[in-house]
Amino acid sequence: MADKNDDFGKWEGKSDILLKIYSILLDKFGPMNWWPAKSDFEVMIGAILTQNTSWKNVEKAINNLNVHNLLSFEAIYEIDLNSLKQHIKPSGYYNQKAIKIKEFINFTKREYNFSLELMKKEDVFIMREKLLRIFGIGEETADSILLYALKKPVFVIDAYTRRILERHNIIKGALKEKYENLQRLFMKNITPDEANIKVYNQYHALIVMAGKMFCKRTPLCDNCPLKELEEM
């Protein structure tokens, strides 16, 4: 075994089960064209606000921003830090998140002059590296922005994904596994090309939906649609 990650075939032969999960969830919940936001800009702000926070609280914060006409690059750029903090308060960690949002907006001005079109034209790998260098943007937030705002073929791994892989015995130790390894698992089995952007979008959306209903930290797995996976 050249690599620890090859042990026990941990990462091999998972294609069928990954497609099965997608199939079951799609059948259960139906197609979703996702990220609950009205604009790509709102997606990016939401991606930061939802860090370790319930979406309900994020909605309150987004609504505050909307009411004050702050859902644009220019408006967030202009507003002073303390006012921003007050508006996003319901989303929690507001002192940090306000700085994170400011840092992200400064980046978009510095590198792309607030042009979403230019951001979408950027190479995926380059953009991911750039995003990860911004204070407050980690792997999940970067990938959410890449996939749902910039429409890039990148698979998003989150707490729900880890729990589902762990609880249904698909990957041992998924809760503690490195983000990179879990992401590679999906992207090796579902080719990251233009045609699969829709699948990436939908798959993660379905995982979040299933996670909220059946795979919370305190398990509530009574009629989880993924139960039938155990026969594979």
Added chain:
DNA sequence: CACCAGGCAAGTA
């Protein structure tokens, strides 16, 4: 009252 939520950065060993 305790626990949880679509993470992340900084500190420690």
Added chain:
DNA sequence: TACTTGCATGGT
């Protein structure tokens, strides 16, 4: 590299 801790509101 692998753990630990602080951050904070609002719902159950």
